[in-house]
Amino acid sequence: MLIKKPADIESSEITSQKTYMNRRLFMRGAILAGSAVGTGLLYRKLNPPPAVVEERAKIAGIVTQPSEDAMRRGFNVNEARTSFADITNYNNFYEFSTDKGAVAAEARDFVTRPWTVSIEGLVNKPKTFDLDDLLKLAPQEERIYRHRCVEGWSMVIPWVGFPLSALLKIVDPLSSAHYVAFQTLLDPKRLPNQNTGVLAWPYIEGLRLDEAMNPLAILATGLYGQTLPPQDGAPIRLVTPWKYGFKSIKSIVKISLVANQTSNGRRHTGSIPT
DSSP: OOOOOGGGOOGGGSOOHHHHHHHHHHHHHHHHHHHHHHHHHHHHHHSOOOOOOOOOOBOTTOBOOOHHHHHHHTSOOSSOOOOHHHHTTSOOBTTTBSOTTTHHHHHTTOOOOSOEEEEEESBSSOEEEEHHHHHTSSOOEEEEEEEEOTTSOEEEEEEEEEEHHHHHHHHOBOTTOOEEEEEEOOOTTTSGGGGSSSSOSSOEEEEEHHHHTSTTOEEEEEETTEEOOGGGTTTOEEEOTTSOGGGSOOSEEEEEEESOEEOOOOSSSOOEEO
16 A cells, blocks of 8 residues: 655645545435434334234134044144234235235225126136125135245134135136136235335236145135234135145135146246146
8 A cells, every 4th residue: 555655745635624524524424324224224123013903894604613623624723823913913915015014004904895806717607706795605614724934934823714616616617727826906006015026916826726626725704703904815815724825825806727837937936827
């Protein structure tokens, strides 16, 4: 490193006191600004949005299986249930936010009525169902499943819903149908994070037809005996307890029966049917 002696420095190279002070003020301002941003991020990390715990409408006539029978059929697990507050305030729902603790607040005003779900593709009886019609297709059952996330955490959730197979039997799949594709609502005004490129929208997931007909696969409409909160996929979502949680797609508006499987370019590994 070259260090100049005082006698070697020309007067033109000497920084004036005013410029020196302005530079110091600028540097101090930049440090303070960076510190403020860092502090803000740290504050938000240490002080997440307050938990949103709102009572939902009760679901009438829920069918509960006898304990031993439910355990034998895989409709229940012998584990403590995760609290309602935790289930509704720690959510992966990228359409609202990638911050699990922020989803509930972002979803608070999400409107789920009116709502329709179209069943189309390789079926003999394609149909668009109003939400109320879907709720009448089969008795609402309680299913207590362990929800496992690919990120390494899990919850035990008392879902309310009905078998997906009940809906598929009504539309009568063709023999050429081998896969079932599910699509989330596409509406950036109501799902604000769809204005970003964090995922390819709309979100799509899929199952093989035999998986979709498995009695464990349900379309959930509630949890803890109440209607489903927006942050948990209201008004209707898929639940497949033997698969990771990202397969259990939320806020479904379309179900398509198709012949072939292809990748959808999601960030999680796996492929979906189209």
